[in-house]
């Protein structure tokens with residue numbers, strides 16, 4: 001079975017999860033950043049990872065997803081929001097919608113630290129920021145700063161181990 005992991009990652013969070021996912025793929029699985037990703041046609045299963053930008057999969061992965069058709073796929077992502085929030089659910093649904101024409105066998109989302117440069121730029125905007133700092137937001141960003149952690153990597157491995165087991169059955 002030929003398997004492939006393709007991920008998009010600006011600051012390394014999604015790459016970390018991609019490496020965890022890759023570690024449970026069958027021997028010989030490929031792993032590529034999206035910009036170097038091969039044509040997915042020869043692969044039996046493709047794991048696709050994105051970071052959440054503007055409430056959906058980032059543009060590079062959204063574009064690549066558009067080139068994957070008729071495959072069995074698994075989707076994973078990292079985001080600043082709580083992974084069990086409505087925002088997270090919608091972000092994953094946007095990725096699933098983008099993967100239309102494929103069979104989605106599983107999904108995984110976890111938090112990932114937000115680029116400090118983005119946070120600094122927003123702090124400078126103060127009250128004009130579209131995301132003003134509240135106690136809730138502060139707590140969420142502080143938690144995000146600790147992710148992905150070892151438990152996130154383990155959870156991602158578990159989700160993709162199950163997918164691979166079912167594929168090999």
Ligand SMILES: Cc1cc2nc3c(=O)[nH]c(=O)nc-3n(C[C@H](O)[C@H](O)[C@H](O)COP(=O)(O)O)c2cc1C
Nearest residue numbers: 009010011012013014051052054055078080081112
């Ligand atoms: C420009 C930008 C936009 C973002 N938009 C969102 C968003 O809409 N929702 C969200 O939950 N997190 C958002 N984030 C947070 C990232 O999705 C999160 O930090 C992710 O783990 C980054 O992954 P990476 O390290 O693989 O690039 C944004 C981050 C940046 C830099």
